[in-house]
Amino acid sequence: PSRAPPSSPCSAPSSSHFSLALTNTLVMGLAFSSLYQWVFGGREYKVVMVGLDNAGKTTILYRLHLGDVISTQPTVGSNVEEVTHRNVRFQVWDLGGQDKLRKVWTTYYCGANAVVLVVDSMDRERIHLVREELAAITCNEELRSAALLVLANKQDCEGAMTAVEITEHLKLHSNKEHAWQIQPCSATQGKGLFEGMDWIAHTLRNKR
Secondary structure: OOOOOOOOOOOOOOHHHHHHHHHHHHHHHHHHHHHHHHHHOOOEEEEEEEOOOOOOHHHHHHHHHHOOOOOOOOOOOEEEEEEEEOOEEEEEEEEOOOHHHHOOHHHHOOOOOEEEEEEEOOOOOOHHHHHHHHHHHHHOHHHOOOEEEEEEEOOOOOOOOOHHHHHHHHOHHHOOOOOEEEEEOEOOOOEOHHHHHHHHHHHHHHHO
């Protein structure tokens, strides 16, 4: 009697086997996705970075995004990049700091989870303007639940205001509405930036 030829090890699987494999793959993918969301939150946090012109915001953004210092120009409008730090994704908006641009910062506040206020630690003459902008930020209804990180930039420069001085100038201790932290840093040297992002990540995770 005739016999069917033996099946080749390279022959295509039956449709039932294929469907089962596909189902198993989908189940595993969904399980991994659920685990990822449980561990890491499965979301992206929105961060708005503000400060007066020449404070170093754009340098900080690209130091965080690329890990290096790049040549920058004064920001007209905004820059936005995704920054991933310790498995947490941040959508970071760098907003222009010139006087006319500061007037439109509020249009970017919707949905922000954190505010990074960058202070030029060498600019003693305009620290009162920073205090005024901070007062407007802390009173803004759309930012009522946002965490506040103050980056005291340019700490590598001789004569820079210390974090303690800036805290006093900005009256940070009177801010009872927001979780806040001040972090000394140097954008050009990359010091203190990721410590600041650690604080944001920790603070936002604890608020979930």
